[in-house]
Amino acid sequence: AHLGAELRAALGTDQLFLLYQPLVSLDDASMVGVEALIRWKHPERGLVSPADFIPLAERTGLILPLGRWVLARACRQAVTWTERYGDAAPQVINVNVSARELREATFPDQVAEILAETGLPPHRLVLEITETTVLTLGASVTNLHALREMGIRVALDDFGTGQSTLTLLHDCPVDELKLDRSFTQSDAGDRRDTMAVAVIQLARALGLDTVAEGVETAQQADRLRALGYEVVQGFYFARPLSVEQVEGELAAAH
Ligand code: G
Ligand code: G
Ligand code: MN
Ligand code: NA
Secondary structure: OOHHHHHHHHOOOOOEEEEEEEEEEOOOOOEEEEEEEEEEEEOOOEEEOHHHHHHHHHHHOOHHHHHHHHHHHHHHHHHHHHHHHHHHOOOEEEEEOOHHHHHOOOHHHHHHHHHHHHOOOHHHEEEEEEHHHHHOOHHHHHHHHHHHHOOOEEEEEEEOOOOOHHHHHHHOOOOEEEEOHHHHOOOOOOHHHHHHHHHHHHHHHHOOEEEEOOOOOHHHHHHHHHHOOOEEOOOOOOOOEOHHHHHHHHHHHO
């Protein structure tokens, strides 16, 4: 059958599930948060990458119910972990949001409903959007303001790979910059490393938090620490983990 139709049918089944990649403090390697990442285990095709099915879901509009499901599932999981593991539980839950979702006039109300249903405090939710998403937002920058007024945090994902960055930061209300992994993974002193230097200076000047993505080696972690980055993500510290794997780590830290 058609992949789009199969994705529609998969919604609400356990073919779709979330993995959680830790956000780690460079200070003490503690798990300060997790990013929810969707996975689709197709019965015949095996694991289908979200890089393939999210664009499809965006084209068909299925991203709207799918995105609501991701958000509700992730918020509920964060609350469950806090109930079980207290302060050892990840403080924030990051959820990726597509342009199509953010453009919906009802999106802030939907998020508010999910927070009310799950009991997750708004400051524990971080919505990740891309520069491209913001550029296609148009009038719906209103939605970003509404979400931030509710106390929800907004992060610019893959920061540095999009366009019109400075204008965008001026016009668009965000709390956090996620340095794209192409800058994290460079060698000290090369051109891309210079971007890592510039981004933390920019973030400090604007009062924004930072996360450096895609840390794969101890050298990269040391370099980022020296530059002043405090929170990172990447395979060197942890891959996207199943619920059971996260709970294994939390039980050890509890
Ligand atoms: O997890 P992975 O690296 O395979 O993700 C590939 C892409 O899919 C990334 O750009 C990531 O942001 C995106 N992605 C993963 N999960 C979600 C989700 O729940 N919603 C949206 N909109 N994008 C997601
Ligand atoms: O676009 P976004 O930043 O949301 O993409 C998240 C994706 O990045 C996840 O699918 C995850 O698998 C991938 N990822 C996370 N850490 C690393 C890393 O250290 N190296 C690489 N190459 N990919 C990573
Ligand atoms: Mn992301
Ligand atoms: Na990311």
